[in-house]
Amino acid sequence: MGMRNRQTTTYFLETDVIFTLRTTQTLSSTLAIALLLCTSSVQATDVPSAVLSAQAKRIAAIRKASASTVMVFAAGGKGGGSGVLISPEGYALSNFHVVKPAGAAMKCALNDGQLYDAVVVGVDPVGDVALIKMIGRDDFPFAKMADSDKVRLGDWCFAVGNPFLLATDFQPTVTYGIVSGVHRYQYPAGTLLEYADCIQTDASINPGNSGGPLFNANGDLIGINGRGSFEKRGRVNVGVGYAISINQIKHFLGYLHSGRFLDHATLGANMVTDENGAVVVSNIIESSDAYRRGLRYGDQLLSFGGRPINTVNGFKNALGIYPRGWRVPISFLQDGKQIDTFVRLAGVHSPEELLAKVQPKRKPPAPPQEQEKPKDDPPEAKPPVKNNKKKAFSPEVAPFIEARHGYSNYYFNRLNQNRIWDKYIGLTQADKLLGNWVIAGEIGNLGAATINLQANRVDAKLPQGTTFADLDGELNAQDAPRGSGGMLVALHMWKHIMQVSPARFGEVYYLGSMPTPKHSQKQDVLIGTHSVIECRYYFDPKSGHLTSLEMYPDLGVDPCELYFSDYKEVNGHLLPHHIEVIHGEVTYGELIISSYQFPTVVKGAN
Amino acid sequence: MSRLFVKRLSILRPLLIATLVLSGLASSSQANDLALASNTVQSKMVKIYGAGGLKGLEAYQSGFLISGDGHILTVWSYVLDTDYITIVLDDGRKFEGKIVGADPRLEMAVLKIDSQELDHFSLSKSVVLQPGARILTISNLFGVATGNEPCSVLHGIVAATTTLNARRGAFKSPYQGPVYVLDAISNNPGAAGGALTDSHGNLAGLLGKELRNAQNGTWLNYALPIAQLTTAVEDIIAGRTRPRSFDETVKRPENPHTLKSLGIRMVPDVLTKTPPFVDSITRKSVAEQKGFQPDDLILYLNNRRIDSLNTLINEIALIDKIDHITVVIQRDNNLINITLPGQ
Numbered sequence: 001m002g003m004r005n006r007q008t009t010t011y012f013l014e015t016d017v018i019f020t021l022r023t024t025q026t027l028s029s030t031l032a033i034a035l036l037l038c039t040s041s042v043q044a045t046d047v048p049s050a051v052l053s054a055q056a057k058r059i060a061a062i063r064k065a066s067a068s069t070v071m072v073f074a075a076g077g078k079g080g081g082s083g084v085l086i087s088p089e090g091y092a093l094s095n096f097h098v099v100k101p102a103g104a105a106m107k108c109a110l111n112d113g114q115l116y117d118a119v120v121v122g123v124d125p126v127g128d129v130a131l132i133k134m135i136g137r138d139d140f141p142f143a144k145m146a147d148s149d150k151v152r153l154g155d156w157c158f159a160v161g162n163p164f165l166l167a168t169d170f171q172p173t174v175t176y177g178i179v180s181g182v183h184r185y186q187y188p189a190g191t192l193l194e195y196a197d198c199i200q201t202d203a204s205i206n207p208g209n210s211g212g213p214l215f216n217a218n219g220d221l222i223g224i225n226g227r228g229s230f231e232k233r234g235r236v237n238v239g240v241g242y243a244i245s246i247n248q249i250k251h252f253l254g255y256l257h258s259g260r261f262l263d264h265a266t267l268g269a270n271m272v273t274d275e276n277g278a279v280v281v282s283n284i285i286e287s288s289d290a291y292r293r294g295l296r297y298g299d300q301l302l303s304f305g306g307r308p309i310n311t312v313n314g315f316k317n318a319l320g321i322y323p324r325g326w327r328v329p330i331s332f333l334q335d336g337k338q339i340d341t342f343v344r345l346a347g348v349h350s351p352e353e354l355l356a357k358v359q360p361k362r363k364p365p366a367p368p369q370e371q372e373k374p375k376d377d378p379p380e381a382k383p384p385v386k387n388n389k390k391k392a393f394s395p396e397v398a399p400f401i402e403a404r405h406g407y408s409n410y411y412f413n414r415l416n417q418n419r420i421w422d423k424y425i426g427l428t429q430a431d432k433l434l435g436n437w438v439i440a441g442e443i444g445n446l447g448a449a450t451i452n453l454q455a456n457r458v459d460a461k462l463p464q465g466t467t468f469a470d471l472d473g474e475l476n477a478q479d480a481p482r483g484s485g486g487m488l489v490a491l492h493m494w495k496h497i498m499q500v501s502p503a504r505f506g507e508v509y510y511l512g513s514m515p516t517p518k519h520s521q522k523q524d525v526l527i528g529t530h531s532v533i534e535c536r537y538y539f540d541p542k543s544g545h546l547t548s549l550e551m552y553p554d555l556g557v558d559p560c561e562l563y564f565s566d567y568k569e570v571n572g573h574l575l576p577h578h579i580e581v582i583h584g585e586v587t588y589g590e591l592i593i594s595s596y597q598f599p600t601v602v603k604g605a606n
Numbered sequence: 607m608s609r610l611f612v613k614r615l616s617i618l619r620p621l622l623i624a625t626l627v628l629s630g631l632a633s634s635s636q637a638n639d640l641a642l643a644s645n646t647v648q649s650k651m652v653k654i655y656g657a658g659g660l661k662g663l664e665a666y667q668s669g670f671l672i673s674g675d676g677h678i679l680t681v682w683s684y685v686l687d688t689d690y691i692t693i694v695l696d697d698g699r700k701f702e703g704k705i706v707g708a709d710p711r712l713e714m715a716v717l718k719i720d721s722q723e724l725d726h727f728s729l730s731k732s733v734v735l736q737p738g739a740r741i742l743t744i745s746n747l748f749g750v751a752t753g754n755e756p757c758s759v760l761h762g763i764v765a766a767t768t769t770l771n772a773r774r775g776a777f778k779s780p781y782q783g784p785v786y787v788l789d790a791i792s793n794n795p796g797a798a799g800g801a802l803t804d805s806h807g808n809l810a811g812l813l814g815k816e817l818r819n820a821q822n823g824t825w826l827n828y829a830l831p832i833a834q835l836t837t838a839v840e841d842i843i844a845g846r847t848r849p850r851s852f853d854e855t856v857k858r859p860e861n862p863h864t865l866k867s868l869g870i871r872m873v874p875d876v877l878t879k880t881p882p883f884v885d886s887i888t889r890k891s892v893a894e895q896k897g898f899q900p901d902d903l904i905l906y907l908n909n910r911r912i913d914s915l916n917t918l919i920n921e922i923a924l925i926d927k928i929d930h931i932t933v934v935i936q937r938d939n940n941l942i943n944i945t946l947p948g949q
Binding site: 152153154156177178179180181182183233237238239240310311313 | 640642643644645648698747750751752753754755756757758759760761762790791792794825
């Protein structure tokens with residue numbers, strides 16, 4: 001059987017050599033003549049109006065798309081590639097393997113003829129995506145992101161970019177084609193550069209097109225070109241290019257803005273196709289969230305992330321588009337019974353493992369000969385910049401670069417932390433509510449509840465009984481009240497971060513954005529570690545409100561989840577009056593708040 | 607000089623306008639057609655897995671259904687040189703494929719799976735394309751698609767219709783007849799056996815094997831027109847190319863030809879299917895007179911396919927000594943017809 005041998009080699013498309021092709025020159029001069037002729041001789045009356053309007057539409061789409069296309073040139077002639085602007089502030093997408101050799105800063109050209117400075121923001125090495133920010137304008141032309149799940153086999157599409165780094169005149173190359181395949185799966189090199197659920201096209205994708213946009217016929221962005229199937233014909237287009245779907249990148253976009261090295265997700269379970277064609281669990285890690293949610297060996301996977309699963313490749317495609325840490329709906333069949341639940345996805349790598357793969361250790365003085373190329377690198381990726389000492393950045397980019405271990409550019413993490421926190425604290429003014437908080441109300445229909453949040457202790461009178469948390473004790477051992485997963489400690493974490501601010505809370509960083517089971521709109525997430533407790537704070541990007549908090553007493557256990565709503569003003573402070581407490585998918589109770597008492601007494605807003 | 611240039615341009619001008627009009631039309635009216643055709647052809651395509659897997663030899667190729675009963679047209683290649691051919695339909699169903707017959711002269715093979723009521727291309731409804739016609743090629747190039755995933759679709763035009771022997775010695779292929787030359791990069795690894803259709807998804811050709819120009823190293827993208835294959839496919843399906851010796855009721859002559867009497871000595875029969883290679887030729891024999899040489903591979907005897915040394919011996923025993931024999935042999939990359947007279 002030859003099926004085991006079906007894996008083919010694909011290669012990546014950044015370029016480090018400028019090819020000058022005689023044929024290209026000849027071709028372009030011929031085209032120039034043709035264009036001259038056309039403008040002079042084709043009259044509207046010669047051509048049916050449907051044709052003219054179709055042509056006009058195509059010209060307009062290409063014109064619109066070309067303006068947002070970025071031509072990346074790494075400093076010092078270290079290659080380059082392509083990219084595409086997705087916001088007026090200058091955020092642009094490219095490939096990890098294009099940005100990697102360039103380092104923290106690069107030069108980017110647009111077809112307005114201008115060369116701009118740009119810095120790396122976030123990097124997704126597994127998905128081969130990088131977010132960069134171009135500097136100097138707040139009105140950059142940008143591409144509209146389409147819904148790439150609507151892309152169909154046979155649709156017209158076109159790539160714009162910098163093949164062979166030809167665009168030294170800052171005019172990108174446009175290649176037209178059709179969509180040759182959708183939902184393609186291309187194996188990773190080791191654990192990096194996996195192209196899941198990608199779009200295959202016969203539009204010419206050549207070295208240098210990497211990181212550049214693939215547009216639909218309307219000129220809206222459907223993917224980021226990054227790789228092609230080449231074998232014996234050399235590193236030129238053979239009619240088979242692959243683009244990372246823009247819908248996958250939308251999932252990662254918030255994460256990319258966090259200025260971190262991102263990881264993709266694993267379910268913690270392997271799937272195989274059984275003899276009946278069903279996709280079943282062949283192996284599952286007992287510490288995984290999937291296991292806690294009841295998934296077991298032999299269960300049939302029905303759907304993942306809202307997609308029906310019929311093949312193992314289909315599962316890999318459905319999984320490969322999610323970042324580490326997302327909570328995704330899953331349905332499976334167990335003993336004839338369908339179970340629908342949400343599952344938290346773990347990372348493919350441990351954080352340090354990922355960093356070791358993408359960020360060479362900085363041990364000054366670094367002996368250059370020891371910088372061995374990792375095996376998992378794509379064949380053409382250049383070894384890291386030879387000068388590992390602190391580089392002096394130009395004054396244009398220096399303010400936007402902040403090196404920090406574990407981050408591709410900490411500047412953007414801080415930027416987003418401040419954006420989220422400033423907005424939230426502006427609403428609540430809770431940093432002014434120092435001292436003890438006494439919350440009174442009721443739990444569901446069970447009866448009255450009073451919770452006294454003090455500096456080193458939380459006391460609660462609940463319908464279920466009286467209980468407390470000793471905040472000077474071991475926080476991870478206190479799950480009071482029983483069954484809540486630690487509601488009292490979680491409430492303390494909510495109050496405490498507001499009173500002391502993230503800077504003095506512990507280590508806090510911006511994770512990115514993701515939906516929650518209760519919010520289909522992606523929420524901004526801050527992760528804070530205080531003592532041994534990790535807390536995740538979810539904020540609504542529109543209103544700025546804290547919508548939920550997850551308190552993880554330990555690794556491998558279900559968190560205590562608080563869902564905040566019914567924000568009402570209490571003496572100039574916007575505070576929630578409804579907190580739902582969930583632990584392990586089970587609602588512990590709904591806290592309906594009638595009053596907040598602070599050291600200076602304020603009345604509730606009922 | 608410049609006047610000549612202008613004159614040349616004025617000749618070119620109508621051509622350019624025509625091209626523009628065509629491309630304009632294509633973008634407006636065919637946009638939906640291509641997507642529609644790309645999707646409707648999928649249920650007729652199959653993925654074929656067989657022998658190979660060594661360096662540079664992919665263990666897969668493409669094919670398409672040509673009957674509702676599971677006949678599949680594909681290219682004749684080393685991939686089929688195994689007892690275990692796996693066919694995967696568009697819906698992901700897997701079947702064992704059997705070789706019904708092959709015609710190495712056309713580098714074509716017909717396989718069959720055990721199934722019914724399958725969507726298929728009808729060879730009798732195939733279309734003939736002119737240069738400039740917009741085309742789609744559908745294949746599992748690079749083995750990208752597995753299971754129920756759709757085959758890859760590339761678009762382009764027919765760049766030329768020509769014959770493979772038009773440039774003598776350039777394309778070393780047993781098939782030297784008419785081909786469609788395409789501007790799509792269609793003939794990638796694994797694409798052989800795929801379908802060439804017009805922009806509406808009507809069958810026009812069979813994607814050929816990878817073919818490299820021996821003189822300049824470039825690769826050719828081409829397809830065999832279906833009209834070149836139809837008769838051979840019909841003969842194969844009707845059993846007319848099947849060796850007669852497979853049929854036990856066939857009448858045996860009292861005095862048949864023998865390899866010895868013809869002056870042909872074959873290689874030793876050491877495998878279950880030993881390829882019928884000539885080992886040596888007896889001096890002054892009929893075979894020598896008619897030009898047989900050592901290392902010739904015998905492909906056909908009286909238009910019946912010889913797949914092994916054993917079949918060759920059995921088939922010769924069915925031909926009366928007074929009748930002549932037509933033989934097709936392969937010598938290097940050339941196919942040679944030889945007639946041996948009756949005695």
